[in-house]
Amino acid sequence: MRNGPARRAALAAAAALSLLTVCAQAQAVRDTVAESLSQRLFPALDALGHDPAALRALRDRPEVAAMLRARSDRRAACAADLGCLAQAMIWSDGEAGILAAAVPGKGMDDGPAAQAGREIAGINTIVRTYGVGQVPAYPGIDGAGTIDPQEARARLQAAAWLAQTPRANSVQALDPSLDFALALLDAADRRDAIGDVPLSGGLNAPAFRRARGMDWSRYRYSALVVTGVGPEVEGMPLSPYSKYHLRLAAQRYAAGDAPFLILTGGHAHPRATPFAEAEEMRRALIERYGVPAETLVIEPHARHTTTNLRNAARLLVALGAPLDKATLILCNPDQSAMIESPDFVKRNNRELGYQPGAIGPRVSPTELEFRPSALSLRVDPRDPLDP
Structure with a gap:
């Protein structure tokens, strides 16, 4: 029994404890990648790390305190079982409710408790997807x-x-699950959320x-929103659909109805592609159609039509565009009809929890008016690649 599984597990647990004791005594250092991911994904919880x-x-x-002790005991009981530890990092509904209700701060439009709740759910999503092996909502483009x-x-x-190794400005003193989630994302090289920021x-x-x-009143629309459609061929920078969207965009821009084109599409298809649809569309509009660079705004994170519109709304706010002024969505007739459908309303409610803006009226088979909503500013790490 001296070399049996129980003894090996005990030795491994003792070695881990010794390591963590040394780490706990070490100087906390800044990790710029983990810090940027934490600020981007978990703004409410991350703020606590900057306010001791x-x-x-x-x-x-x-x-x-009682809830955190119970979580700590649950982790300790796992000893050297890493699968058990990952499961123990997940927050139960009761634990999440206690912490979310207590987190201070301004939060988003619906208050600090709602924002903290989204962030805790985001930690759970990351741990389940990148640590436990749960299939993500979109397995073809998400996950490890x-x-x-x-x-x-x-x-x-x-x-x-890493979750136990001191990091400056972290919330490790509260609970290690946030840094555990950040380390899992980093290990999978899924740092999409902090690209192009x-x-x-x-x-x-x-x-x-x-x-x-900008005198926005000079224009009929505040922007033309051009959606990307990712290719399914390895090494292809632009899909045939996106090339069609660009012709539509160039024609509409030439009419002089809008001061900007918002090009929206991230690293979507195929999984972990090096090409961001928005960047490739920008390049093509400049090189093929001579559209001036100062009229082009890229949104290189969205991987779905829901977030195409949400992220476009965020950019319009950042540009200073009036939200009561319409934009024009340009895309192929099939996608345009889908955006106008009741099913798209249901999908937004299911995936975002709100409508990123008001759709309509229709201008042509490929053009829909869209008035963005300030609700789109909510940060939601339940999609950790595009919160």
Whole structure:
């Protein structure tokens, strides 16, 4: 029995405890990738890491302290079982409710408790998808893909260690699950949420400079919203559908009805493609159609039509466009009809929890008016690649 499974597990647990003791005594250092992901995905919880007094006050609340002790005991009982540890990182509904109700801050439009609830649900989504192996909502483009068991174990082990290794401005003193989730995303190289941020810089800088002092009343529409349709062929930068959308966009832009074109589409198809649809559409509009760069605004994160519109609304707010002014969605007739359908309303309610704006009226088979909603500003890490 000296070399049996129980003894090996005990030795592994002791070694892990020794490592974590050393780590706990180490200097907390900044990790710019983890910090950026934390701020982008979990703004309400991340703010606690920058306010030690608020973090201590939250942790010391009796109901929160009791709940956190129970979570700690659950993790400790897993010893060296990494699958058990990943499951123990997941927040139950009761635990999430206690923490969300206690988190201070302004939150989004629906208050700090609702925002904290979304963020805790986001942690659960990441742990389930990238740690436990649950199939994501869109398995063709999301998740870690197929990996061998040795790599899966390495990712879990590294996440477990990193969750306990001090990081400056983190909420590890509250609970390690947030940093565990960040480490799992990083291990899978799914840092999509912090690509091309801030959106007012980089390729968008010329358009944002032009937007300063813009007289929006001169135009019928505040922007033309051009949706991408991802290719299914490896190595293809633009799908045939997107090339059709670009011809529509160039024609409409030439009419002078809008000062900007918002090109929306991220790294969607096939999984983990190096091409962002928005960037490729921008390149084609400049090179093929001579559209000025200062009129083009890219939105390189959306992977679905729901988030095409939500993220376009966010960019319109950032540009300073009036939300009561219509935009014009340009896309192929099939996608345009889908956006106008009752099923799309249901899908928005199911996936976003609200409508990103008001659809209609229809201008042509390929053109729909769209008035964006400020509800689109809510951050929701339940989609950790595009919160």
